[in-house]
Amino acid sequence: MLDQIRDLYQEVVFDHNRNPRNFRVMEDANRTVEGFNPLCGDRITLYVKIDDAGVIRDVSFQGSGCAISTASASLMTEIVRNMHESEAHALFETFHRIATGKDDAVNLEELGKLAVLAGVRAYPARVKCATLAWHSLEAALENQETTVTTE
């Protein structure tokens, strides 16, 4: 009956929503960014520890959001750890292109574990839920200590 919706809410999404990974305050973070979606009021605080070589050593988050935004943030924290900031940036570009439906020829393999979130393409109203954590990470990598919004 709700087969279609399973493309959006895959089991992995439910799992990360129920048990978000790296859902903690990081006392020794060297970058902290507040992410905010003014359309729905979702907020996350993203903590990043990045070393001098530009490698993301640790990343964690706090906040409240829907299943898509929580799962996206949780997945992101797992995926980008130990990535160079340029790799993380490139992955976000790919994800953003696919999530916003700008790329018809979708190669989900490019996305690796993030492929579970590719279903948001069919839900324009929910794309920003999936990209909130990533926008926050981008701001952290650019060392903007401000609140970022999806708008």
Next chain:
Amino acid sequence: MNTAPAAVPAFDVARIRKDFPILGQQVHGKPLVYLDNAATAQKPKAVLDCIAKVYTEDYANVHRGVHTLSQRATELFEGAREKVQRHLNARHSHEIVFTRGTTEAINLVAQSYGRPRFKAGDEILITAMEHHSNIVPWQMLCEQTGAVLKVVPIDRTGTLELDRFEALLSNRTRLLAVAHMSNALGTINPVETLIEQAHRRGVPVLVDGAQAIPHMAVDVQALDCDFYAFSGHKLYGPAGIGILYGKEELLNKMPPYQGGGDMIRRVTFEKTEYNTLPYKFEAGTPSIVDAIALGAAIDYVNGIGMETIAGHEQRLLAYATEQALRIPGLELFGQAAEKGAILSFTLHRIHPHDIGTILDHLGIAIRAGHHCAMPVMDFFGIPATARASFGLYNTFEEVDALIAGIHKVIEVFG
């Protein structure tokens, strides 16, 4: 002596639904259940036909031409103003100003009534349940004039704290701006009492009627409010047209809000003489057909009867509330004794956005979010709620579909 309540007039919802062509469709293979009426209401065929007819047969600019079409359009446009006047029971039709909506009406009062008058230290009183459109224009005015915004708190049921209201009414209060009905909680405020108390201290009152207008009969003379604002699109009329009612003596004292054509009597480069009410506040070509179609919407609801509509919606609300409270993990926000047909709720550990997406897949349209009332969300310590809001065409079967849908959401999220 017969004390039995007046018989409830027959209300044939199946017949009424046939007046709304959009309701007949399917969404995701399910019959559309439209429960987002507090955001905007669907349009009856009478309104759609009116728009097509005016553009097809009677359209021209108003108040200008000597030609036949212009005269016809002007008569229809001014006829719509009189329909609004009668609907609100205003004393004069020139107390009815066409605006783009409630938001513009409130901004008009803030800038035209408030800005020239208010001084540093003056107080503007609003309530904790206001929509952003009845907060932000006053904050802007405070920045411009140095006036201070004061907020009457609400309690956990979403009811206004009347003793706090009395305490906050001071010698410095220059205006009270209050929602007739809350869009996030459904609370209907005791505006008559508030107005009476404010007037006792010489404080004028603006009532934001955006939510109340589709659900109840409004009599601005009985309320004795100084301003009443509402939008056409929530009253089954077109979007882009709204109303500001203002008492003649106040409107006369207020300067124009915008400059342009139609709001002037005589223009030279040295001096401009402003037009009379209501044209002083209607610069530029108005949304002519939308105004006329708002008149058609008013005819439509009056054909059914506001009391009849209110009765039907109250029965739907009572049924929906009773059913919803039986759902484990469902929390209802807004349980004031006087309430309009809005059900604002959360589910334990399921975000309103996810509720909205899954219900949409079942063909059920609700709103999920902060409802442009972020301070209300902050008060309850929640980021958002899911909101089902009912209109005259909703049915008990649709309430059942909503309740079954909520159970499905819980099942999916396990």
